[in-house]
Amino acid sequence: MELQPPYRKIIHVDMDAFYASVEQLDNPDLIGKPVAVGGSEVRGVVSAASYEARKYGVRSAMSGFLAKKKCPHIIFVPPRFSRYKEVSSKIRAIFYDYTDLVEPLSLDEAYLDVTENKKGNPSASLIAQEIRDRIWEELQLRASAGISINKFLAKVASDINKPNGQKTINPEDVIPFLEDLPVAKFYGVGKVTAAKMHNLGIFNGNDLKKRTLEELTSLFGKSGLHYYQIVRGIHNGLVKPNRIRKSIAAERTFAENISSEVFMLQRLEFIADELEKRMLKTGTKGKTITLKIKYSDFTQQTRSKTVAEFLQLKNDFFPLVKELLYQDVLENSVRLLGISFSNLNTEKKAPVWVQLKFDF
Template sequence: MELKPPFKKIIHVDMDAFYASVEQLDNPDLRDKPLAVGGSGKRGVISAASYEARKFGVRSAMSGVLARQKCPHLIFVPPRFERYKEISTEIRKIFHEYSDLVEPLSLDEAYIDVTENKKGNPSASMIAEEIRQKIWDKLELRASAGISINKFIAKVASDINKPNGQKTINPEEVLDFLEQLPVNKFYGVGKVTAAKMYNFGIFTGLDLKNKTIEELVNLFGKSGAHYYNIVRGISKSVVKPNRIRKSVAAERTFFDNISSEVFLMEKLSKIADELERRLVKSDTKGKTVTLKIKYSDFTMQTRSKTGLNFLQQKEEFLPIVKELLYQEKLQNSVRLVGISFSNLNTEKREPVFIQLKFDF
């Protein structure tokens, strides 16, 4: 099967070690040193690691304790999300010089549809180079990029020549590229799904392609149809400049595990204060309240309740949180709790971008 034109020209830009790079930018003493953004304490979690730290095996989402073991001279700095957001805004301004079809995924990455662009440049690869150079010239930060016919392939391609590089998968190269790609490199295929694929003899895109859609749906449910299409270069997902946030959340990891509902409610009350502040600031309300509980054995549990009215004030939703907490007994001691709102009023109007904070 051959892919038929017309083809989209999609760029995925991914900033290199963004949070850590910003810290090194603002503090020259940190440059060329192994750096982690996050907490070094017992419950600290790494939010980002510089490439100097990555050489020692330090990665994002790793515990601060393990990161310290891997790199004893690792430098820890607390996150400054307002600063990251400020720089992210400047980066997006550069994107918009080329296209209004910009879809941010987070503060440090975005899709850009340059099929029809403001510069009249037919080469998406050249545009990606210009964007990366402008980011460096203006902000002294490095970015990598992937360029291809859809978001999925562009996302995969942006990781190939990291850091400070780019990769273009031209239309005529797409099918061969996907067939040779290891399934664990497919965007959206995590460790659990990859392991399941291995058990069924699926190691590469070609192995995936040799499965019928019925087989894949049987093995992976609705995701099976997605895998069937993407390995054939088929994706209906377009760049959406108005991505609407589906939820707003706040959570906290505790220094010591908590086993008492009474003590948990004290923590949840403080989390509710922060959540209310975010909701009011963004003029966001929600109908569905979800309580997230992570136990000391790292098992996760969520409990939700949906009402008829949109809620925003702490006094309105904290009683619901309490009801959810006491809905059933705790399964174990608790290391993290969080509250989130979904079913938002923003789903019917202009999008709201909210940068969530993390506790370290």
């Protein structure tokens, strides 16, 4: 199994510290200062951190308490997701000037297939540079980009020259690049898997490539085939426009731990209101409802139930939330509660997309 033409031209655009950068854009007093979006020095979790905060080790998903400990002069700002969505839509409008094959991964990153593009530009690298320039000129925000022959490589490449940079991995450079790449930097290889690989003497792509498909499948199950292919530059996932939403959720972290189920129900009422609002706005309905419980010791539990009919309104689904809450004895006091829907009505509407392949 070897890398063979024809090659696609894929760009992965990743905004630099997007939420924090939007906050600094809207409030110039925050420019050049360590900013954490979300959380507080008492409770909550950091959603995003500016690069000034990252220098102190502050990262997303870190508790606000730890962020404050690492960076005593950090500035916490509440998230404004409606504003981030507004800016994200403007960024995507720029993408669509170049191609309709845009696959958003989140508000701040997306894949673009520019094998054939609206500008008739044969250089994916020049297109990525132009897109980044336009984002800065039109929105005063910085973006990084990765360019290569598939989504996996483009995603890996976009991290290499961050922030405000880009990296192209040309077809002839793919194999040497992957052979030298530490396995911990392979997109999709987490800390646990990387540690397991290290224990097996697999430290970079060249080490990984020496393992047979049978060995990798034995060691890593279904992921073995994935590792066997990606280290050889093979990743056939298409850029999928109009990605179908798989779930919709709302959750809340509390200022103080809660032990009483009565108080939990009160909080769940507000969370359910927000979830209903989001479902009505997006026209989403679901059959599987899940209650997420995060305890004071940071352990997490989920409880789910699937019903026959699609649900959307709080009056219809909140009785199920109550049922899930009382389903079992709580293990500890609670710091976070969330409600989500999956098995959505949108999953039935997935279009079938056909992409053609051309020379790189």
